[in-house]
Amino acid sequence: MTALAGPSKAMLTVTNLRKHYGGVRAVDGISFTAGRGRVTGLIGPNGAGKSTALGMIAGSITPTSGQVQLDGIDIAGLPSYRVARRGVGRTFQLASEFPRLTVLENMLTAVQGSRGDTLRTALLGKRYWRSAEEANIRRAAELMDRFSMTPMANELANTLSGGQRRLLEIMRALMSAPRLLLLDEPMSGVNPSLSLCIQDYLLQLKAEGLSMLMVEHEMSVVERLCDQVIVMAQGRILVDGTMAEIRSDRRVLDAYLAG
Amino acid sequence: MSTAWQFYITTVLIYLGVDVMACWGLNLQYGYTGILNFAYIVFQSAGAYTYAVLTLGPAPRASFQQYIAGANLPFPLPILAAGAVGGVLSAIIGTVGLRRLRSDYQAMVLLVISLIATVVITNATGIFNGAAGLALIPKPLQSGLNLTLIGYQWFYVAFVALCCLIIYWFVRRITQAPFGRSLRAVRDHEQAAASLGKNVTGLRMISFVTGGVIAGISGALLVGFISAWSPGSWLYQETFVYFTALIVGGVANNAGAALGALLVPVAFLEATRFLPPVGGPGFIEALQWVTVGLLTLGFLWFRPRGVLPERTRVMALPEVAAMARPDATRLPVGGPQAADPTAAPVARNPTVEDPAATSGTEPAGGRP
Numbered sequence: 001m002t003a004l005a006g007p008s009k010a011m012l013t014v015t016n017l018r019k020h021y022g023g024v025r026a027v028d029g030i031s032f033t034a035g036r037g038r039v040t041g042l043i044g045p046n047g048a049g050k051s052t053a054l055g056m057i058a059g060s061i062t063p064t065s066g067q068v069q070l071d072g073i074d075i076a077g078l079p080s081y082r083v084a085r086r087g088v089g090r091t092f093q094l095a096s097e098f099p100r101l102t103v104l105e106n107m108l109t110a111v112q113g114s115r116g117d118t119l120r121t122a123l124l125g126k127r128y129w130r131s132a133e134e135a136n137i138r139r140a141a142e143l144m145d146r147f148s149m150t151p152m153a154n155e156l157a158n159t160l161s162g163g164q165r166r167l168l169e170i171m172r173a174l175m176s177a178p179r180l181l182l183l184d185e186p187m188s189g190v191n192p193s194l195s196l197c198i199q200d201y202l203l204q205l206k207a208e209g210l211s212m213l214m215v216e217h218e219m220s221v222v223e224r225l226c227d228q229v230i231v232m233a234q235g236r237i238l239v240d241g242t243m244a245e246i247r248s249d250r251r252v253l254d255a256y257l258a259g
Numbered sequence: 260m261s262t263a264w265q266f267y268i269t270t271v272l273i274y275l276g277v278d279v280m281a282c283w284g285l286n287l288q289y290g291y292t293g294i295l296n297f298a299y300i301v302f303q304s305a306g307a308y309t310y311a312v313l314t315l316g317p318a319p320r321a322s323f324q325q326y327i328a329g330a331n332l333p334f335p336l337p338i339l340a341a342g343a344v345g346g347v348l349s350a351i352i353g354t355v356g357l358r359r360l361r362s363d364y365q366a367m368v369l370l371v372i373s374l375i376a377t378v379v380i381t382n383a384t385g386i387f388n389g390a391a392g393l394a395l396i397p398k399p400l401q402s403g404l405n406l407t408l409i410g411y412q413w414f415y416v417a418f419v420a421l422c423c424l425i426i427y428w429f430v431r432r433i434t435q436a437p438f439g440r441s442l443r444a445v446r447d448h449e450q451a452a453a454s455l456g457k458n459v460t461g462l463r464m465i466s467f468v469t470g471g472v473i474a475g476i477s478g479a480l481l482v483g484f485i486s487a488w489s490p491g492s493w494l495y496q497e498t499f500v501y502f503t504a505l506i507v508g509g510v511a512n513n514a515g516a517a518l519g520a521l522l523v524p525v526a527f528l529e530a531t532r533f534l535p536p537v538g539g540p541g542f543i544e545a546l547q548w549v550t551v552g553l554l555t556l557g558f559l560w561f562r563p564r565g566v567l568p569e570r571t572r573v574m575a576l577p578e579v580a581a582m583a584r585p586d587a588t589r590l591p592v593g594g595p596q597a598a599d600p601t602a603a604p605v606a607r608n609p610t611v612e613d614p615a616a617t618s619g620t621e622p623a624g625g626r627p
Contacts, residue, residue: 058454059453060450060453060454079453079458080450080453080454081453081454081455081456081457081458081459084453084454084455084456085456089454089455090454092450092451092454096448096450096451096454097447097448097451098443098444098447098448098451098452099447099448100443100446100447100511100569101440101443101444101447101572102571102572102573102574104574104576105440105443105572105574106444108437108440109440109441109444109452109455109457110455110456111437112455112456114437115437116436116437116438117436117437117438117441118438119433119438119465119469121436121438122432122433122435122436122437122438122439123429123432123433125432126435126436129436129437133437137574137576137577138577141576141577144576150576153574153576154571154573154574156571172455173455176455176456
């Protein structure tokens with residue numbers, strides 16, 4: 001495993017994480033660290049176990065064994081809503097917008113612990129939660145402005161294009177103010193020019209100090225965004241290093257050819 | 260207006276009120292949270308039986324009807340108890356049925372529970388008098404008010420209307436608040452909602468139990484009016500009448516649910532009473548069920564969002580220019596659409612004039 005360089009401290013530490021489905025070892029004892037304020041790429045051929053690993057970190061898949069530490073606290077096996085409440089945002093491989101909610105509503109849903117978001121506080125009425133809601137709308141408006149999505153604010157999410165849905169997912173995840181953002185193939189189904197725009201956004205978020213762990217197939221994207229790249233094959237980690245190190249490693253080429 | 264007409268109209272209005280209330284409860288579960296509660300009628304029935312036994316008094320030994328937990332509670336305790344029993348039963352069934360199963364399997368489990376409940380109550384005659392059911396159930400406040408028959412009918416119309424208003428206030432507060440938005444998020448994409456910190460099981464349970472309470476109260480009001488209740492009143496098909504009402508009226512729209520209650524269980528099924536007698540005995544009744552099924556299929560096929568579709572919540576945005584960040588990376592002018600040749604046509608940016616819309620008010624005339 002590559003040690004994290006410089007003052008960067010580990011945001012995420014995965015230790016001996018496994019997921020077995022009967023005899024199938026989807027993830028077979030992987031260990032790695034993802035640095036604070038860095039973008040870590042998780043790549044590998046189809047069936048390598050990348051999305052399963054991401055699912056275990058996010059809490060949507062229960063690990064068979066192993067540890068997932070976020071800032072030193074073990075979150076392995078916690079349900080995904082509790083992982084999210086600890087500051088882990090995520091996007092999905094397939095579009096996961098709330099189709100019958102507007103873009104703005106999609107974003108407001110991501111606000112945690114907001115007034116009026118429990119049965120008791122909902123019954124207290126609009127007077128109780130209106131000011132908090134307006135503050136949340138302001139935050140959402142800022143994000144939409146930044147992502148040039150303001151014109152879509154009051155449109156239903158199911159009317160958006162594929163690329164806009166990707167942007168919405170990222171905006172929605174950011175609305176929850178995550179410490180760590182998990183991105184599952186954020187460029188899939190996105191045309192090249194919009195992909196470049198999304199990459200610019202992600203670079204800007206990185207510059208602002210957001211830690212990200214990204215599963216991605218597109219090597220140019222990985223090369224541009226990722227400080228550290230982890231190559232998985234058949235449920236295990238083959239190589240963990242920089243893109244230059246990955247490119248020169250024979251095992252990576254073999255894995256892709258075999259995969 | 261003749262006494263007969265007044266009696267008929269008040270009866271229809273009371274049924275309408277009960278059905279509207281029941282539809283709001285189911286709408287909260289299905290329309291807003293996506294729970295396919297195919298056992299909904301069981302919770303209404305639990306409320307009806309609770310009201311019955313808590314007003315009939317202790318069962319005499321040599322009576323034509325036997326039941327458990329007989330008591331003679333004063334108004335309005337039997338109605339409140341009916342809601343509580345509907346809620347507790349929902350909590351018990353929800354704990355088993357909603358936790359680990361996917362929504363389609365949950366629907367199957369709930370349908371089976373509905374079938375089992377009917378069989379158990381029919382055959383265990385000691386609980387609620389079996390297939391014969393309970394009769395001579397006292398009407399609320401009838402002896403104390405000393406009204407004429409028609410006078411009491413109108414009183415009951417007003418009472419049901421008042422209950423409807425209270426339930427509507429309750430449901431509207433839930434559905435307008437951020438809590439209602441979370442329920443709709445769970446309905447639309449459970450996994451994504453969970454990834455945003457929403458306790459999906461908890462939210463579904465709250466919606467399920469709240470709907471159960473409303474169903475229980477509606478059952479109590481119904482049985483308080485008709486004074487009799489038996490397993491024949493709550494066969495599993497009755498749940499589908501309420502589902503059809505929601506699908507026809509419009510799911511996730513409280514006005515749509517009320518319209519559906521007016522159109523399907525009241526207007527549509529009532530209209531068939533006036534058909535000339537054709538076919539053998541029970542033919543018209545069987546035809547009602549066929550047409551309820553056809554209505555569901557027809558609307559799902561041609562107008563899946565119902566007569567009054569779920570409204571788009573348009574909210575006013577604060578002035579964007581004032582917030583613009585000089586360091587922000589921006590997409591090309593025209594938004595992501597400009598960079599995405601596969602994108603759908605640029606959507607209209609709605610102009611919002613209603614200041615109340617900021618808080619999620621549903622504006623009139625939502626987009627279909």
